[in-house]
Amino acid sequence: MEMVNEKLKQLQDNLRELGSVAIAFSGGVDSTFLLKVAHDVLGERAVAVTASSCSFPERELEEARRFCQENRIRHVVCESEELDIEGFRQNPPNRCYLCKHELFEKIWAIAKEAGLAAVAEGSNMDDNGDYRPGLIAVKELNVRSPLREAGLSKAEIRRLSKELGLSTWDKQSFACLSSRFVYGETIDEVKLGMVDKAEQLLLDMGFHQVRVRIHGRIARIEVLPEELPDLLEPKVRSKLTAKLKEFGFSYVTLDLEGYRMGSMNETLKRD
Structure with a gap:
């Protein structure tokens, strides 16, 4: 200290x-x-x-x-x-x-x-x-x-x-919403709004550190590894899937590695 x-x-x-x-x-x-x-x-x-x-x-x-x-x-x-x-x-x-x-x-x-x-x-x-x-x-x-x-x-x-x-x-770590897009994918106001609403929903549902990464119309959700079981509860999963599709996503997926800083940069490290 x-x-x-x-x-x-x-x-x-x-x-x-x-x-x-x-x-x-x-x-x-x-x-x-x-x-x-x-x-x-x-x-x-x-x-x-x-x-x-x-x-x-x-x-x-x-x-x-x-x-x-x-x-x-x-x-x-x-x-x-x-x-x-x-x-x-x-x-x-x-x-x-x-x-x-x-x-x-x-x-x-x-x-x-x-x-x-x-x-x-x-x-x-x-x-x-x-x-x-x-x-x-x-x-x-x-x-x-x-x-x-x-x-x-x-x-x-x-x-x-x-x-x-x-x-x-x-407080949970935060980065601008543009960091949720895979490199090379066009950023626009509509998709930024989709990500914002999806992350706000997760926070309102009690998850502490969240990211909703966007790949086209696919949502890749990251939460803390210890909170993965909570997200997989049938009622939670059902509500989350329905709402994200309502926001404009076609598919809703869960990243099994959980939240980690800069996951979009992992592809750069492999190149």
């Missing part, structure tokens, strides 16, 4: 050195923790910026708004419609780079207009182990990654979040 506290102090010192910062704030575990610490250290010189788009569920945007209101943090919501970015709809392997580059350019514009010295995002040490083209945009645009710079892992961030009284300490 002493080492974790040292990392927290390092994070606080690093943020203090920035002087002022715009935080890319999604309302997830990492960015909420980063924003809280930044606001504790810098006060009104820490500003939250959240991008609104069709790949970012309304529930997540409302949670982000509520957190900033409750903590009296200045919050800027900017339009960042990924589907308007050239090449994004075709879902190439560098899709995340295209999105992040456009997003951080917008956040930098907001930061400069507000007289803020830096832009920061919430990636942590665990993000170093997966395919993360968005981190290339982070480097190119001189965006800081304070959690990685302090050496903090996801588990450590959750532990510190709990100590700070943040309700997000045990």
Whole structure:
């Protein structure tokens, strides 16, 4: 625990050195923790910026708004419609780079207009182990990654979040809905809506960490391995299948490996 506290102090010192910062704030575990610490250290010189788009569920945007209101943090919501970015709809392997580059350019514009010295995002040490083209945009645009710079892992961030009284300490991991599409499959508003409604249904049914990956009109559901038996209960399975077909899916399947980060990247690793 002493080492974790040292990392927290390092994070606080690093943020203090920035002087002022715009935080890319999604309302997830990492960015909420980063924003809280930044606001504790810098006060009104820490500003939250959240991008609104069709790949970012309304529930997540409302949670982000509520957190900033409750903590009296200045919050800027900017339009960042990924589907308007050239090449994004075709879902190439560098899709995340295209999105992040456009997003951080917008956040930098907001930061400069507000007289803020830096832009920061919430990636942590665990993000170093997966395919993360968005981190290339982070480097190119001189965006800081304070959690990685302090050496903090996801588990450590959750532990510190709990100590700070943040309700997000045990929140499920989330990534934009575009990450549910197999590379090369066209992303559009209709399919994004299908995925959003399917995942919301699973959350409303009590599942904690979910993904609904989309392959054409096939839904590939990922839940935590320990929750697989619950999903296979006849009444649950029947309701889920009926509702997902109502949402527009033709077939509903279950991934027997269960939830895992970046499962769409597994095909890239084999190529």
